Amino acid sequence: MNMISCKNVSFAYDNVVTVKDLNFSIVDGDYFCIVGKNGSGKSTLLKGLLHLKKPFAGIIEMHNRLAPAEIGYLPQQTSIQKDFPASVYEVVLSGCLNRLGFRPFYSKNEKNVAEHNMERLGIGHLKNKCYRELSGGQQQRVLLARALCATKKAILLDEPVAGLDPVVSQEMYELIQTINGQGITVIMVSHDIPSTMKYAKHILHLHHTQLFFGTAGEYQNSDIGRRFIGKETYVQPDA
Structure with missing residues (x-):
């Protein structure tokens, strides 16, 4: 279909x-x-x-x-984005932004989605690491997990x-x-x-x-x- x-x-x-x-x-x-x-x-x-x-x-x-907002997107990174000073968990969780609607905070469900996708891609152990300290391959896994948070x-x-x-x-x-x-x-x-x-x-x-x-x-x-x-x-x- x-x-x-x-x-x-x-x-x-x-x-x-x-x-x-x-x-x-x-x-x-x-x-x-x-x-x-x-x-x-x-x-x-x-x-x-x-x-x-x-x-x-x-x-x-x-x-x-x-809906277009339901397509997870992994763009090419710029050098500035590679130096983003956030934790792996924060980056992955941000993939759930479109789920929030008018709510100001992430729910337990969105946090569970982020946790699930980190484990799914083998980066659960990096949860609290700073994104900019990761290798290129690890960063791509993080961004892929973020994209998966946005879509089913x-x-x-x-x-x-x-x-x-x-x-x-x-x-x-x-x-x-x-x-x-x-x-x-x-x-x-x-x-x-x-x-x-x-x-x-x-x-x-x-x-x-x-x-x-x-x-x-x-x-x-x-x-x-x-x-x-x-x-x-x-x-x-x-x-």
Whole structure:
């Protein structure tokens, strides 16, 4: 069943169209990867999916009562954000902000959600540590736990392994795959084509417009896929 549908969607800045003619859907439980060169429109699309940027044309439909605020978001970090002087628990708990409504304080339920997601990602023992004292991999786990506090349905990840070493990157991908296996829809922007081909169910390739949308297997056999992947061949595992 579709979770998000984009129909003839375009985006513009100062009335100049930068991304156009997007037509695709994301289904419940999908592992959906968005690829393309820098400046191809990936970040603009993410803003659109989060309803932070309004389409210039077309429509983005949320199905099954999904609200933009119910999509957990893990953005790329800036150097200032990496130096944030808060505890791990405070950062993770902040993912529950949208649950508060008009209440000024977190309830026991929200605190339990934060505790659960820290344990879920193996960072419960870091609860009282200062976020800025953590390694890059630990910080990404904290931010992923924060994103999970915001949702029971979907997470949107913008280059979640950027700057991480290969071992930590692999651990992160395995965590994300586990989360996807637990019923959370994954929407990820990635430049890591080998891992995209290993984990993704569907791929959207952008270059100011939609060059490809389909399964990872179809992408591997497409002209744009072969050009983008290069000479190496990645085998899509059986579903």
